Amino acid sequence: MDSPVQIPFKSFIQLKSEDTTALYLQIVFEFIKAIQIGLLPEGTKLPGTRILCKLLNVNRNTLIKAFQDLELQGWIEILPNKGTFILSEKQLKNKPEFISPSTKNTSKVNSGFTFKNSAILENPKETSDLPYQFNDGLPDLRLVQTDVLARLYVSKLKSQKSLKTWEQIQIQSHLNFKTHFSNFLNLTRGIRISASNILTTSSHEISLYLVTKLLISPGDKVIVASPGYYISNMTLTDSGAHIISIPVDKDGISTEKLKEICQKQQIRILYLTSNYHYPTTTSLSAKRRMEVLELANLYGFVIIEDDYDFDFHYDNNPVLPLAALDTNERIVYIGSFGRSLPAGFGYGFIAAPAAFIKExxxxxxxxxPGIDVIKEQVLTDWIREGEVHRLSKKNKKIYKERRDYFVSLLKEKLGAKIKFQIPVRGLAIWVEWQNKFNLVQLQKTCASNGLFLPKTVLYQTKDVTATRLGFGHLDKIEMENAITILNTSLETILNDVL
Incomplete structure (x- = not known):
């Protein structure tokens, strides 16, 4: 990585002199937050303490004390005569269960040319060969009806006999797909759009990338919730946005804090996961929904509403997105479709005013540049014939049963050691640990017992020690074994503390 001085520390390490929390603890918590959302990737070399003191305008003794605390917790490693590094992998080299993307790259370290090296973008995902694994809420691809999809796809390929040119087929098929897809969204999510109001993309992440490219200029202030989604935070920061975090409670983001910030600064965007907040799974209350819309109209900011997990709701009357209430066209609605389908069949989409979609x-x-006409024709048939609804209904029944069984295991095995709310949608549960301990140590102990906890599911601050546990990809036996290992590992750590 290039010189660490180039990292824009001031944009994400925000210290408040008026805060009652000790300054060194503020530094500790800000660094932990930056590491967890991916702004300081693993292996990043930090500047020397004298340089960093000038950048953050703090006393060197204060910074050294903060670094000592961060090293003790396992967030950084200080190597004499070499420097300070974020979550160095040196201690994990001899453990085969951790496979870093960097270790897979056998290409030369140096190239014959220079190129930009991002201090923001990073792939925080890890892979493991351990028998049991948690993730942040992914579906079970073993449930996919691949035979049906394959049969439809082959059928469409064989039927492509037409006097029309391929370009004409593409245009007609794509418009047909957008028409049926927009009707599907109107029916399931209560929004009011036509084909001209929607853009389909290959993934949810591509959708967010395109939206930020058009909406954000360097220095624009963007409000996000804390804790938040590490990938969206990276995308927003990389676009040049100045990130401002506001807290989340049981009713969603704090609208009081949102209003306070808007009164003092010009806000460009509010990024919001209103129906199933990542990572805490809370839903924005009805009262705060109306307040968010009122504030957007009053202060003129754009709302990027990310409804990434709408497909997995378990109540008969799901909470509709804010976009369904938007009469002033202040919302850009981003979502995903077909998360239970095989890789390549799912979609990301953007619903917004027609002029914005055209741009x-x-x-x-x-x-x-390419459109997979055959895939779109297959999905158009699935939507038109109601197969999407049937598959969704079947999957929701399975995932609801898994959620309920997972909840029963959490209560039985972990009991008073945790606190959580049962989510009405999604494939993960936000678990808050009642004891204070180092989550990195829990991760290592679980790994030694055969359970993989990726760092993307671990959240630790001054006030909260929590983990986002995905259950959708696990059957009952896998759940039982994973929770048993988790409980055993926790008891080992707590006994060591005592």
């Missing part, structure tokens, strides 16, 4: 298409034509 987005220009950029998508460079990023994703």
């Amino acid at each position: 987005l298409e220009k950029h998508q034509n460079i990023l994703e």
Whole structure:
């Protein structure tokens, strides 16, 4: 990595002199937050303490004390005569269960040319060969009806006999797909759009990338919730946004804090996961929904509403997105479709005013110039014939049973050691640990017992020690074994503390 001085520490290490929390603890918590959302990737070399003191405008003794605390907790490693590094992998080299993307790259370290090296973008995902694994809420691809999809896909390929040119087929098929897809969204999510109001992309992440490219200029202030989604935070920061975090409670983001910030600063965007907040799984209350819309109209900011997990709701009357209530066209609605389908069949999408969609298409034509006509025709048939609804109903029944069984295991095995709310949607549960301990130590102990906890599910601050535990990819036996290992590992750590 290039010189660490280039990292924009001031944009994400925000210290408040008026805060009652000791300054060195503020530094500790800000660094932990930056590491967890991916702004300081693993292996990043930090500047020397004298340089960093000038950047953050703090006393060197204060910074050294903070670094000592961070090293003790396992967030950094201080190597004499070499420097300070974020979550160094040196201690994990001899453990085969951890496979870092960097260790897989056998290409030369140095190239014959220079290029930009991002201090923000990173792939925080880890892989493991351990028998049991948690993730942050992914579906079980073993449930996919691959035979049905394959049969439909082959059928469509064989039927492509037409007097029309391939370009004409593409245009007609894509418009047909957008028409059926927009009707599907209107029916399931209560929004009011036509084909001109929607853009489909290859993934949810591509959708967010395109939206930020058009909406954000360097220095624009963007409000996000804390804790938040590490990938969206990286995307927003990389676009040049100045991130401002506001807290989340049982009713969603704090609208009081949102209003306070808007009164003092010009806000460009509010990024919001209103229905199933990542990572805490809370839903924005009805009262705060109306307050958010009122504030957007009053202060003129744009709402990027990310509804990434709408497909997995378990109540008969799901809470509709804010976009369903948007009469002033202040919301850009991003979502996903077909998360239970095989890789390549799912979609990301953007619903927004027609003029904005038209501009987005220009950029998508460079990023994703091709249209998979056959895939769109297959999904159009699935939507038109009701197969999507049948598959969704079947999967929701399975995932609801898994959620309920997972909840029963958490109560039985972990009991008073945890606190959590049962989510009405999604494939993960936000678990808050009642004892104070080092989550990195829990991760290592679980790994030694055969259970993988990726760092993306671990959250630790001054006030909260929590873990986002995905259950959707696990059957009952896998759940039982995973929770048993988790409980055994926790007891080992707590006994060591005592």
